[in-house]
Each structure stands twice: as C-alpha cells, then as structure tokens.
C-alpha cells in the first residue's frame with residue numbers, strides 16, 4: 320500500500336472516529352450497536368452531547384495543533400507546541416482533559432508544568448497524550464524506531480508527568496511506524512515492548528497480549544493502559560475499519576478517545592480508502608483560539624501529505 324494511503328488513513332481515521340465516538344462518551348457498553356445495528360447502514364455520524372455531526376473533539380484539535388507546529392517550525396519545537404496548546408486552552412474548547420487543562424493553565428513554564436502537576440497530584444497517566452498522537456506518529460515514522468519513540472515521550476511529557484503516558488504514546492508511534500513499513504503491527508508487539516522502559520513493560524505487556532479483553536481492565540479507559548489495550552484489541556478482533564471502530568465505541572466510557580486511538584491504528588492499517596466516505600464528508604475540526612479556523616477533509620489530507628505521506 321502507498322505510504323500516503325496509510326498516512327492519510329491514520330490522520331483522517333483518528334479524526335473521524337473521534338467525531339463518531341464523541342456522542343457516546345461516558346455511555347454504557349453496546350450503545351453504538353444498539354443505535355446502529357447494521358454495519359454500513361449510515362447515519363452513524365449523528366452528533367449529540369454538545370457535538371455537531373462530524374465535529375471532532377479535543378483529541379483531534381490537539382493533534383492538528385501538533386501537526387501545524389511540526390510543519391511551521393520545521394521539526395520538533397516543544398515550547399512552540401506548548402504555547403499552541405495554551406492558546407487553544409485559553410480560548411475555551413468545548414472539551415479538554417482535566418489534567419491537560421490544569422497543566423496548560425497553571426502558569427508554569429513549558430518544561431516544568433507537567434512535572435509539577437505530577438509531583439502534586441501523583442496521578443498523570445490519563446490517555447490525553449495518546450489521544451492526540453496520530454499526526455506526530457505519521458511525521459516521525461520515517462525517522463526510525465528510536466526517533467519516533469523519543470519524540471512521543473517528549474510531546475507526551477508536555478502535559479503528562481507520568482512516564483506511563485509517555486510509554487503508551489511511544490508504543491502507538493511505533494505501531495504506526497511498523498505499519499507504514501507494511502509490517503503487521505500486532506506481530507511486532509513483542510519487539511516493541513522490548514523497547515518500553517522496564518518499569519512500565521509488564522503493565523503494557525498485559526493489556527497488549529492477544530488474550531487480554533477490555534473487560535479485564537483494572538482502570539477506567541480514560542487511563543492510558545486500557546485505552547491503548549482496547550484500541551489494539553479492537554484492531555486485533557475485527558477485519559475492517561468500520562468494524563474496528565464499532566467495537567471500540569461499543570466498549571463505552573471514554574469513547575471518543577478510545578475510538579480516536581483505534582482509528583489512528585486502523586486507518587494506517589487499512590488505508591484511507593477503507594474509511595467510509597459518509598464519515599469523512601461531514602468531518603470538521605474547529606480550532607478554538609486560531610482565528611476561527613475549521614479544518615475539513617481536504618485540509619487533513621494536506622496535513623497528512625506534508626507530515627509524511
């Protein structure tokens with residue numbers, strides 16, 4: 320498969336699934352299938368819960384902020400990404416993670432804000448750095464395993480002081496990279512785990528193992544481990560883009576983010592052409608704080624192309 324198919328699939332797939340999952344956030348298991356029993360029937364991009372049909376949430380908005388920084392700065396500029404996050408947070412996005420909001424508004428400099436939050440709260444392993452990783456994973460895929468996992472750590476650390484969040488984001492980056500090389504990401508998991516920090520390897524080995532089921536999660540899926548585990552489970556136990564996303568949203572809980580992570584992986588795996596047009600057509604990504612900017616499909620395709628398609 321052409322690299323651009325996979326790059327666009329990852330970026331657009333994550334955004335589409337964020338928008339599909341948002342109306343079901345904090346809902347019960349099986350809610351998506353109960354409302355849309357027949358796959359392929361249409362109407363799934365329904366909006367609700369404050370979201371318009373096709374409107375992407377903070378997951379995708381932050382992914383776009385990272386992408387625009389990487390492109391405009393010509394590479395990884397951590398203070399610039401942090402400043403964009405702050406500008407966005409100050410503009411009052413419809414949704415923002417509790418921890419992310421605190422870190423971006425606590426008045427500390429970019430290289431201290433997340434660490435200080437972690438020191439004070441001792442809990443910082445939310446899925447908020449994983450959820451926004453589709454664009455940077457695409458950008459750094461060509462740089463190789465070490466570079467993409469390192470970039471993941473550093474971008475995650477802007478808002479998440481807990482290394483668990485860095486490692487989960489790095490695993491996602493590496494899964495995207497191996498998929499771009501036409502390798503099977505699921506087969507690559509044992510190799511990827513070998514490059515996870517030893518303090519965190521065991522917990523990820525559990526949630527990424529072939530016999531793990533999301534029902535076995537020991538935390539709400541707003542935490543990084545079950546979120547990543549659920550996304551990989553959804554990819555592993557289905558055979559197409561649409562079915563993977565249905566499985567992810569049907570898990571309930573933090574549906575927009577579990578779906579956004581699943582959509583990044585499944586989009587890279589199956590390619591842009593596997594994403595239903597009825598989902599990409601209404602997709603739009605508002606960018607609060609950035610002059611009323613709203614990105615549509617063509618804009619996301621352009622981003623994906625410039626990031627590394």
Ligand SMILES: [Mg+2]
Nearest residue numbers: 376377378575
């Ligand atoms: Mg969200």
